Structures are given as structure tokens and as C-alpha cells.
Amino acid sequence: MTVLTAPAVLAGCLAAALSAGAAFADNSLVGFPEDHAEGLHYGTVERGNITEELYTDREAIEAAKRGEPFPSGTVITLVDYRGGDLHRYVVMEKRDGWGALSPAGTGAGDWLFREFAADGTPNPAEDGTRCMSCHRPQARQDFVFTVDRMKSVE
Template identity: 30%
Template sequence: MKKLFFVFAVVMLWVTPALADTPDAKALWTTITHEDPYKKWDNWPDHEGIQPGAAPHGPLHEVFVNKAGLSKKGYPKTNGTIIVKENLTKEKKLAAITVMYKVDGYNPEAGNWYWAKFSPDGTVDKAGQVAGCINCHSSRKAQDYIMVSDH
């Protein structure tokens, strides 16, 4: 029995993505760039391709959503939803990557979203319960803090 449990534990560590534990910016970056690359995800059906943006995200952006986020139309989104926004300059150069990651019980007062901002090379600029993100997105609390889609 002990041998079977050990094998199960090793297999679970091998197949479980980095985000299985408490939210962590580095693990989130690894997930969205290596384990489940966001560039292979879809856009919101009502927000496809590069779109005009606004501060603080820049003049242009493109938003990618993982399967969990697209699996349920309406709000609130499913736990495990990850939304990645490429913040682009007017020349369409990548300036930053901002991420919303829905984690059950993480921050109920703000929709259970974990927020992160990365430089293009993956350096963490901000992460966690980022007040600026929460304050701005709270204007769309009824839409689960999602600004750019009504899907």
C-alpha cells in the first residue's frame, strides 16, 4: 500500500501544473509561457485580435483566455480561468503582460482574482492582490472584474 501511494504521489507531482498550490507569480509565468502557452489560447469571442487600449495598459492590447475561462459563458468565471493581456505600444511592440488568474478562496472580496504584471522577459513587476488592478476592475464587479468582454 505504501508503495502504491508513493507511486501515486510521484505521478501527481509530475502531471500537476505549477499552479496547483497557492498562487505564485513565477509559477504563473511558467504555466502561461511553457506548460500551457497563452499564445495558443483563443481570444474572447467579442474581443478578437489587437484592440485599442487605454492607460495603464497602453494604446493597444490583445487578450488571450484559457479553456477554463471560455468554458462558461457569463459570470462568475470558473476557478482556474486565466486571462492574459499583452500590453502593446502604438508600434505594436510588447510592453508588458498583465494576467488575471481565478483561484478559489484566494481573495473573495475581489472575485478571487490573483493579479500579475510581467515585463516581456518574465520579470515580475507586481503580483497578488494589486490595489491598482482591483480598484480599476471593480467598476466591472458585476462582470467578475473582466473589463474587455461580455462573454
């Protein structure tokens, strides 16, 4: 039986994406975070009838407090409610080397983004490109808008 290490799997995915001439990063690498509710809730953003609940882990919070880049493996989950009803999940995940999966000038560091419906199924209409383009100007904060909120978590 062959056992593949994470770097070997990543290298294979990268090679496949590049050989296929991918127009965007393969966000299928970002899985649905089953344990998002067990993560640390670090913020709520309200815009009209939209409420976004933000979750991550303690290691990410501590990196933000130290002013350091987020470690590989960081997952940030946005749970989006519209009019009080669960609408979708938006997940950003950082892994060493994932930045190479995005065509030049389109990525947001080593982060990939994926949207999931309220039932946890992936939304194939969203490839993460829109998310990456919005987060790109936040490069000084490792592409994360809510670093200041993380810093205030006890």
C-alpha cells in the same frame, strides 16, 4: 515524501499572508502563462499607440456565453504593445479561495493580478492592487471588463 494538495498549499499561503499582516494580496501565486499564445485570442483593444491583445481558454469563453462566473483556474492574459513593440503582459488568474488573500475591501473576488515585463519576468513594483481597484466595479461580470467580447467568440 510529503505531497501537498492545492488546498493545502493555498491554506499555507493564506496563513503566511495573514500572519505577516500583508498590505496586499500575494500576487506571486500568479505565474507567467507560457501558453498564452495557445489560448484563444478573443479581442483587441486599441488606445492611441497602445494595442492590447486578450487571451483566455475555451472554458472561460463558454462560461461567459452562459452568463456564469468564470471557473477556478481561469487565466486571462493581456499582451500590451506600445508603438508596435511588446511592452508587458498583465495576467489575471482566478482560484477558489484567493479572495481571502486580499485585505478586506481591496480584492476583486477570487482574482489576483500580476504584471510581467516583455521578457516574462515579474514586475515587483506592481502588486496587483491597482488592477484590483479598477476591476472591483465589474463585480456583476465576475470582475472582468471584456465579457461581451468573449460572448462573441465563435
